[in-house]
Amino acid sequence: MTGRAVYFLAGVLAILLVAALAVYVSYQRSGVGEGTSNSKTNLTSTNNSYPNTLEEPSPGTTVNSRPIRQAITPKPVKLVVYTYDDFMAWGEDEELFDKLVQRFENETGIDVVIYRFDGARQMVTQVLNELDQGVETADVVIGIDPILLQELKKHNAVVCYLSPSAPLEVANALDPDHCATPIDYGLIALVYDPSRLTEEELAMLRDGVTLDELVKLAPRIVGEDPTKSSTGLNFLLYTMALSRLEGRDWKELWRQLVGNGMMIAPSWGSAYDEFLREGSPRAIVVSYGTDPAYSAWYSAKEGGAEEPSVNATVLAAGGKRLGWMQVEGVAIIRGAELDAAKKFVDWLLSEEVQREIPASQWMFPAVDVSLPSFYKYALTAKDVDGMANSVLPPDEIYESLEVWLKDWLSIAGG
Incomplete structure (x- = not known):
């Protein structure tokens, strides 16, 4: 081989060596090799990736720069209920309402927390104070009459809702605007x-x-x-x-x-x-x-x-x-979890609850259910020629009371 040929071959080899080195460096920087310079895209890295055992990654893990969706168990919906302390407690079982609520919880998965007050007026005052302070308050209040309901309405404290099961005559006696649902009357x-x-x-x-x-x-x-x-x-x-x-x-x-x-x-x-x-x-x-x-x-x-x-x-x-007619009702408070609150209100008008009203509240249930035999001695709307409630509209009562x-x-x- 001549000297010129030797120099030519050495030059070619040098060029090939430089090119190979450049490819290797580029390869390493791309993260495809075994380096750990980019843990978010390195599938074999021990950080922020699925290990070879296919164990699920910790929260916040990303693979190929996309978040991994975590399997989240939803928290049960909590419903806060205010009522007075002897609601449905005048029968043989003073804990009847608590037992009924437990069934509701089991059937719906809704967690009901009950707070009791000495009276309905105290209960409404508490709700208004809590709304004013911006702190947690009731989702649902049980035991309001037309006057207390007017007070809640004037403070924009209620979400108007009338259960489809409510009879209109009794509902109108509670509130013509249907901002609450009647549960009993007498x-x-x-x-x-x-x-x-x-x-x-x-x-x-x-x-x-x-x-x-x-x-x-x-x-x-x-x-x-x-x-x-x-x-x-x-x-x-x-x-x-x-x-x-x-x-x-x-x-x-x-x-x-x-x-x-x-x-x-x-x-x-x-x-x-x-x-x-x-x-x-x-x-x-x-x-x-x-x-x-x-x-x-x-x-x-x-x-x-x-x-x-x-x-x-x-x-x-x-x-x-x-x-x-004295009508007692249930109302949904502003800020409540509406779906859960409406389910609870509808449940209060279910036969399961309403059939217990006569012998625990000693009032007539809002909906038509079979009454105990001793209710034949009670005065009903059929025993009078009319109602006097319409003579004093709820708005006038609230303004002048x-x-x-x-x-x-x-x-x-x-």
């Missing part, structure tokens, strides 16, 4: 013990009590303070509605009632205690039309006949017996 009534009354007094009670008769019966009546008791408040509104129908001043009516000896107790319980007290002249108590049903149930429970020891009647005006209660206090002496 008639405000004068409940009396016929064995302790004269024939003249019984005659005034048998077919509805006029306002004039109410004044005559006042020494025999114990009622409740409307500033503290929902029963007392509904009775005050009842008398105001009938006074308006007759063109009468309700304040003058109450001056006559108090002046003639009507007793005012601080609560429904204390009024009933006075009514039942041996030797008490108060043989008439402001209560509910379902009381005779409770009396018959209690008599049978104690081994006696299923017969009531008390009767009930309503007020009358214009020759008609007019009832005052504070003034009315101050007027009543000035008459009754607080």
